[in-house]
Amino acid sequence: MSPKTLYDKIWDAHVAHQAEDGTCLLYIDRHLVHEVTSPQAFEGLRMTSRTVRAPEKTIAVPDHNVPTTAGRDVHIDNEESRIQVDALDRNAKDFGIHYYPVSDVRQGIVHIVGPEQGWTLPGMTVVCGDSHTATHGAFGALAHGIGTSEVEHVLATQTLIQKKSKNMKVEITGHLRTGVTAKDITLSVIGRTGTAGGTGYVIEYCGTAIQELSMEGRMTVCNMAIEGGAKAGLIAPDEKTFDYVRGRPNAPKGAQWEAALAWWKTLSSDADAHWDKVVTIRGEDIAPVVTWGTSPEDVLPITGSVPAPESFHGGKVDAAKRSLDYMGLEPGMALKDIKIDAVFIGSCTNGRIEDLRAAAEVLKGKKMAPGVRGMVVPGSGLVRLQAEQEGIAQVFIDAGFEWRLAGCSMCLAMNPDQLAPGERCAATSNRNFEGRQGRGGRTHLMSPAMAAAAAVTGHLTDVREMM
Amino acid sequence: MDAFTTLSGIAAPMPLVNIDTDMIIPKQYLKTIKRTGLGVALFDEMRYNTDGSEKPEFVLNQPQYRKAQILVAGDNFGCGSSREHAPWALADFGIKAVISTSFADIFFNNCFKNGILPVVLPEPDRDACMQDAEKGANSRIEIDLGAQTITLSDGQVITFQIDQFRKHCLLNGLDDIGLTMEKAASIAAFEEKAAQTRPWV
Numbered sequence: 001m002s003p004k005t006l007y008d009k010i011w012d013a014h015v016a017h018q019a020e021d022g023t024c025l026l027y028i029d030r031h032l033v034h035e036v037t038s039p040q041a042f043e044g045l046r047m048t049s050r051t052v053r054a055p056e057k058t059i060a061v062p063d064h065n066v067p068t069t070a071g072r073d074v075h076i077d078n079e080e081s082r083i084q085v086d087a088l089d090r091n092a093k094d095f096g097i098h099y100y101p102v103s104d105v106r107q108g109i110v111h112i113v114g115p116e117q118g119w120t121l122p123g124m125t126v127v128c129g130d131s132h133t134a135t136h137g138a139f140g141a142l143a144h145g146i147g148t149s150e151v152e153h154v155l156a157t158q159t160l161i162q163k164k165s166k167n168m169k170v171e172i173t174g175h176l177r178t179g180v181t182a183k184d185i186t187l188s189v190i191g192r193t194g195t196a197g198g199t200g201y202v203i204e205y206c207g208t209a210i211q212e213l214s215m216e217g218r219m220t221v222c223n224m225a226i227e228g229g230a231k232a233g234l235i236a237p238d239e240k241t242f243d244y245v246r247g248r249p250n251a252p253k254g255a256q257w258e259a260a261l262a263w264w265k266t267l268s269s270d271a272d273a274h275w276d277k278v279v280t281i282r283g284e285d286i287a288p289v290v291t292w293g294t295s296p297e298d299v300l301p302i303t304g305s306v307p308a309p310e311s312f313h314g315g316k317v318d319a320a321k322r323s324l325d326y327m328g329l330e331p332g333m334a335l336k337d338i339k340i341d342a343v344f345i346g347s348c349t350n351g352r353i354e355d356l357r358a359a360a361e362v363l364k365g366k367k368m369a370p371g372v373r374g375m376v377v378p379g380s381g382l383v384r385l386q387a388e389q390e391g392i393a394q395v396f397i398d399a400g401f402e403w404r405l406a407g408c409s410m411c412l413a414m415n416p417d418q419l420a421p422g423e424r425c426a427a428t429s430n431r432n433f434e435g436r437q438g439r440g441g442r443t444h445l446m447s448p449a450m451a452a453a454a455a456v457t458g459h460l461t462d463v464r465e466m467m
Numbered sequence: 468m469d470a471f472t473t474l475s476g477i478a479a480p481m482p483l484v485n486i487d488t489d490m491i492i493p494k495q496y497l498k499t500i501k502r503t504g505l506g507v508a509l510f511d512e513m514r515y516n517t518d519g520s521e522k523p524e525f526v527l528n529q530p531q532y533r534k535a536q537i538l539v540a541g542d543n544f545g546c547g548s549s550r551e552h553a554p555w556a557l558a559d560f561g562i563k564a565v566i567s568t569s570f571a572d573i574f575f576n577n578c579f580k581n582g583i584l585p586v587v588l589p590e591p592d593r594d595a596c597m598q599d600a601e602k603g604a605n606s607r608i609e610i611d612l613g614a615q616t617i618t619l620s621d622g623q624v625i626t627f628q629i630d631q632f633r634k635h636c637l638l639n640g641l642d643d644i645g646l647t648m649e650k651a652a653s654i655a656a657f658e659e660k661a662a663q664t665r666p667w668v
């Protein structure tokens with residue numbers, strides 16, 4: 001048998017039909033659904049009198065536009081948001097799919113709930129009408145975002161029409177230095193390859209620095225594969241993966257667990273597998289980074305300074321000018337001199353317990369700088385509960401942060417959590433696009449520890465100086 | 468879905484690279500539970516001031532481009548979120564084709580589901596389209612999907628590549644779900660086999 005990559009192996013195990021031109025029907029093991037990209041899909045089913053083919057493989061949770069303040073289970077003020085959440089409630093009930101309503105402590109961001117509840121397992125195909133579905137690749141699951149028409153397609157047929165992507169290996173060798181995290185890895189990779197560098201590829205992240213990451217860290221890395229343009233990000237499952245999955249509510253048990261484990265252990269790329277593209281970065285060369293512009297590829301070490309647009313090539317020159325204008329920055333300015341107004345800790349990139357611990361570690365016994373407002377939004381109700389039990393919530397509250405209920409919140413600002421025009425935010429989310437966190441809002445992406453450091457000093461800060 | 472065969476229309480130039488889905492349609496418009504009516508919100512933040520008035524400098528607000536049916540765009544168009552609201556808004560505005568050197572994967576897929584043709588060209592060919600588009604309303608670009616050609620206003624013909632299955636679906640306005648349902652037996656057979664080999668799923 002010819003050598004295969006991890007992607008090849010998962011792909012091959014899910015082809016339900018292959019046409020002569022290579023177009024495949026890929027079988028989908030898990031379909032995650034949220035309130036924003038699904039109403040039109042369910043409506044489509046109703047209009048054509050179709051049903052959900054495999055409701056037991058479909059999981060829904062509202063997250064994108066739910067408020068993160070108390071009382072939301074009783075009433076949501078914004079009428080359009082309320083209609084979307086009500087529609088999801090109804091659709092979940094009508095079509096008989098698993099559902100975590102806002103009143104359920106397990107509710108949270110769909111990409112945090114899936115792994116937490118054991119819906120995401122190694123070797124699966126996982127899709128969701130959301131680009132950050134890539135997150136689930138941390139388990140060695142082939143996971144990617146789809147549009148609403150495809151949501152309807154998966155609901156109706158449990159398959160997707162797909163052509164295979166190319167294989168790309170991103171290897172992070174060696175070890176990370178102190179103060180450097182999974183977020184710095186994933187941002188640094190995008191800084192190197194650009195936002196279109198992964199287009200047409202499925203990335204497998206490997207190397208010692210990746211192996212040494214916790215499951216939370218691996219999810220952070222895979223989460224942003226999409227920001228690098230890739231179809232999906234993957235990490236081969238290992239003992240850490242199995243330990244994370246074992247005992248989760250929907251993970252296999254007993255003999256099924258043993259059978260699953262036996263297969264999962266075969267899920268790694270063969271040594272002589274073919275790669276269409278390889279990127280190698282030394283773990284030791286990665287520094288804590290921040291973004292300065294309005295594209296996730298605008299990444300620099302915190303020790304750097306704002307670049308001059310002329311230092312780029314082609315269309316990027318104008319894009320960089322536009323970015324700097326939008327961000328209100330001057331070339332040559334030290335990144336550490338950039339003052340911030342707000343801090344957002346949360347999102348499917350960095351809203352897990354380990355992220356909150358890392359931020360709290362920096363904040364412990366300290367206060368937020370005067371004039372800065374901060375918001376912590378746990379990725380799920382269970383993360384929130386755990387953080388409260390560990391005393392982390394109190395650290396945030398004592399530092400002056402707002403301690404919120406779970407949801408996407410200010411990652412995309414569809415709910416009331418938004419930046420004001422011109423407001424500048426240190427954010428642990430994944431997109432710094434114009435207007436992403438509120439019209440005119442300015443976003444600098446970074447790790448939770450870096451965001452906490454910025455909260456304390458009031459400007460972008462090298463967290464290593466506070467350790 | 469509407470079929471796409473040939474198109475002769477005004478092309479609007481948008482040379483900016485990395486035009487993301489948040490620029491194409493910002494999140495406040497994602498709260499709809501319908502697919503229609505999003506054209507007015509297309510490129511909202513580039514197109515309108517905060518008071519709702521138009522920004523005259525934005526390309527689609529200029530008289531010669533108000534009826535544009537084709538966009539010629541900078542690299543990596545449609546990067547970002549999976550929101551199908553982006554092609555819905557383009558389609559509702561009247562855009563039927565987008566020409567660029569590269570597209571983000573999910574956006575690219577979403578276009579085909581909505582009768583929009585995304586054309587990938589090498590940089591020099593895209594730049595030729597861009598120059599033509601910059602001439603304004605007098606320059607109409609012709610796209611022939613069957614022949615896989617783009618004809619510029621000066622008669623220059625550019626050929627493009629496209630996946631044959633997608634071409635077939637677009638030319639005939641075929642509904643993917645219907646096509647897949649015809650393969651229900653294959654899906655059922657797969658499920659039966661998977662129940663044996665991976666019963667824990």
Ligand code: SF4
Nearest residue numbers: 132347348408411412
């Ligand atoms: S947290 Fe942000 S990126 Fe993640 S699913 Fe929600 S909106 Fe999308």
